[in-house]
Amino acid sequence: MGSVAIEVKPQGKFMVHAHDPIRHLRYLRQSLAQDNESIGFFLSAGCPLSVPMPEGKWPLIPDVINLTRYLNEKLRGNDNYNSLLAEVVKAERNPENIEDILSFLRSLVLVSKGGEVRGLSEEKLRELETVICSAIVEKIDVCLPSGETPYHRLCNWIRSIDRKQAVEVFTTNYDLLVEQSLEDNEVPYFDGFVGARRSFFDLRALEDNLIPVHWTRLWKIHGSINWYQEVVDKQRIVYRYSEVKPNASQLIYPSHLKYEESRKMPYLALIDQLNRFIRRKSSFLVLCGYSFNDGHINDAIISALKANPTAMVLGLQFGTYEKLGANVESYPEAYRLAKKQHNLNVWTFDRAIIGTNLGAWAMPRAADDADAELSQFVSVEKSDSEQPVISAQVKLGDFSAFTDFLKKIIGTSSQVKNVK
Numbered sequence: 001m002g003s004v005a006i007e008v009k010p011q012g013k014f015m016v017h018a019h020d021p022i023r024h025l026r027y028l029r030q031s032l033a034q035d036n037e038s039i040g041f042f043l044s045a046g047c048p049l050s051v052p053m054p055e056g057k058w059p060l061i062p063d064v065i066n067l068t069r070y071l072n073e074k075l076r077g078n079d080n081y082n083s084l085l086a087e088v089v090k091a092e093r094n095p096e097n098i099e100d101i102l103s104f105l106r107s108l109v110l111v112s113k114g115g116e117v118r119g120l121s122e123e124k125l126r127e128l129e130t131v132i133c134s135a136i137v138e139k140i141d142v143c144l145p146s147g148e149t150p151y152h153r154l155c156n157w158i159r160s161i162d163r164k165q166a167v168e169v170f171t172t173n174y175d176l177l178v179e180q181s182l183e184d185n186e187v188p189y190f191d192g193f194v195g196a197r198r199s200f201f202d203l204r205a206l207e208d209n210l211i212p213v214h215w216t217r218l219w220k221i222h223g224s225i226n227w228y229q230e231v232v233d234k235q236r237i238v239y240r241y242s243e244v245k246p247n248a249s250q251l252i253y254p255s256h257l258k259y260e261e262s263r264k265m266p267y268l269a270l271i272d273q274l275n276r277f278i279r280r281k282s283s284f285l286v287l288c289g290y291s292f293n294d295g296h297i298n299d300a301i302i303s304a305l306k307a308n309p310t311a312m313v314l315g316l317q318f319g320t321y322e323k324l325g326a327n328v329e330s331y332p333e334a335y336r337l338a339k340k341q342h343n344l345n346v347w348t349f350d351r352a353i354i355g356t357n358l359g360a361w362a363m364p365r366a367a368d369d370a371d372a373e374l375s376q377f378v379s380v381e382k383s384d385s386e387q388p389v390i391s392a393q394v395k396l397g398d399f400s401a402f403t404d405f406l407k408k409i410i411g412t413s414s415q416v417k418n419v420k
Helices: 021-032 064-074 079-090 098-110 122-140 150-158 177-184 203-207 256-261 266-279 295-307 332-338 399-408
Strands: 005-008 016-019 039-043 168-171 199-201 216-220 223-232 235-240 250-252 284-288 312-316 344-347 351-354 357-364 378-380 389-394
Touching (some): 021 378, 098 122, 150 177, 150 399, 203 266, 223 266
Parallel strands (some): 284 312
Antiparallel strands (some): 344 351, 378 389
């Protein structure tokens, strides 16, 4: 998605780079309509926030910060948990981020054999892991509301075209919302596990791509609330169960320290899959609800983009370029990476980095409005100014708006087939 820009002179003083939203939306529509190219979606923590809920019940699933606050409040009567949080602070980790808390806890487990570490025994640490995971599961083991949701719109789009290349969905979320929406729309999918009673991870099927083309691929990079690690013949093996088991230690947000135990651990295999996907010729990956705060994932994306200049990754970010009311960038790491990597584009509501060029969304005042289908996704700022362009906003960083966009372009493939 190369840079298509116009130059403007606000108030006759400074040259500013601007991006025409209609031209870029048209290119996005063409890219997503291909039936013979590798198209993927990366869904992260911001996506569940877009699910509409009855008054007083939003959000369906809280973001990481609010989930952590919920856990800290729920477990504040647990002395061992309070001790753990105190140690998290001493270690200069973030006690308001459950990822940091769990990773720190699991790093302590690894060095607690035969004694205590930071005042906590291995038994207490493992009990804490189970308590934390159970509390997380209790909060996020939810179902999508009946009717149309952004997840259902995405899956309906997936099943709308008979593709030569399977759609791949990567997610860092460990809820079961994607699975529910795929099944509600009767979209067959493969998540790396095979079997019915106690499904096991099939590394060969993943790496050799031995799955039918019409099956969507679902890769849960940070684990899932129905994944469990069990000891079999003194080896820890990950299984997926059809139901969520209470009072168990789910494999969610696994610490990177455990990734070194085996190349067959799902995390490494799934990170490799993300890398392989982006390295395919002309691959196109759309990031939704991802804040670029995971260094491991960022490294995988950037290294693959550097190796494959024909690939494109588009980050759709919720909100404006800067936080409202503050002169602070909303997604500094995303901007830093996109300004260096030409095939990583980042769109916020009011600005975009396209082809390493930062610019505001702006439409030529004389532009025609023939493409009404795309114009509905652009809001234009009314102005009596004589400037040749009009400020605009593109809100596809809202997962709900993006899936509305997908819904509108269903069937477009027949019009733009083999156009790239």
